[in-house]
Amino acid sequence: MDSDTESLKKPVEKNILLDPAVLFLSAQSVVAEADPSTPLYVLSTDIRSIPNKNSSVKLERVENVDDGPDGSQGAPPKRHQHIFYLVHPEHAQYRTDIPARYYITSAVPETVGNIRLEASEARLQRTSFRALLSAGKTASDRPLFNEGAQQLVLFEIQPSGKVGLSSTSYKWSDSKGDQVATEGKENSRYYLKVTSSLPQDVRDALVATWLLRLWHDTAESKxxxxxxxxxxxxxxxxxxxxxxxxxxxxxxx
Structure with a gap:
């Protein structure tokens, strides 16, 4: 991320740098390739289901609880931290009273802020996306989003791979144009390959935006x-x- 983005983000407690990883969407959970039995994130509903009557979906991060006794046996206890709402308002394509057709709001102030997903038709009818950040905003703010130059480009999402395949792969880059991830579909599973080390809050935003983009594909499908x-x-x-x-x-x- 560039210095402008970093300066506008709120500090996050224990915001350690996370190593690159391959993540998969498994029903309502996001898991790592290295440990597919342990969810890293959990959705309140299946965003890939048709029909989906929900206009807002909760995204929780699954965390280890560190306050157990030293030397305790077994897996560490887990807790679910609600971090984002993924939003696609009902009949969004026909409404003018909403800030965007697809967006993300923060459930807690320790995230990067609220994110608006913009889609644009690219060459050969392949859609590209931009994730625009209103830094420091949460679900309780009004308005939810900044306008104009106050919005930061958090991610650019460009289609990649061969044209004509049943599913499109994407390359994700940050505001400087550096690649941070790729995504696609493998053996009927959707994956996000995080190729850069990222702070926890940026990784959270990356995963949330990926899931919202997948929801876009489902909701806009034939x-x-x-x-x-x-x-x-x-x-x-x-x-x-x-x-x-x-x-x-x-x-x-």
Whole structure:
């Protein structure tokens, strides 16, 4: 990260530098290739499911508890630290009252801040992304995001690999253009290969943005859009729209 980004981030207790690692999404957990039985992060719902009725998903970091007695046997106890909300508001594509279609807000002040994910159509219909950081912001702030020059480019996410494959791989770089990670799909599992040593708070933001990008792919897929339009034309949806219309007419009378 460049000096401007570093200066705007809040300090994080025990913000040690984490080594490069390969992470996998396993249902609602993120695990490391080196120890796939121990979750590092946990989601409150499966972001890859269709349909997904949730507009906000909790992301928790799984931490070791260090206050046990010295020399204790067995695995150290764990605790879940809620760090982020991943947000995709309902019917976001039709709304103007929300800050973004896909964004992240901080549940605690010890994170990098709130993050807005911007998507843009790249060459050959392949989408690229930017993660824009409003440093120091949390879910309780209003507005949630800074504007203009106050927003920092946290990550640039560019498609890579051969065109025409069923899944696209991506290269992640920081604000200086240095690569920090790559992502793709291997044996039906989604992976994030972190290629740089990163502080804990930046690693947390990287994982959260990766998961939000995967949620984007699911929510914007042909399957999700087909399910949405089929649900809107179902008898249940028709009855709900008629009932809503009748209620509004009664109010106006």
């Amino acid at each position: 399957e999700a859009k087909r399910e949405f339009f089929e649900s809107m034309t179902s008898p249940e949806a028709y009855r709900e729209s008629v009932d809503g219309y009748m209620k509004r007419q009664c109010i106006l009378m």
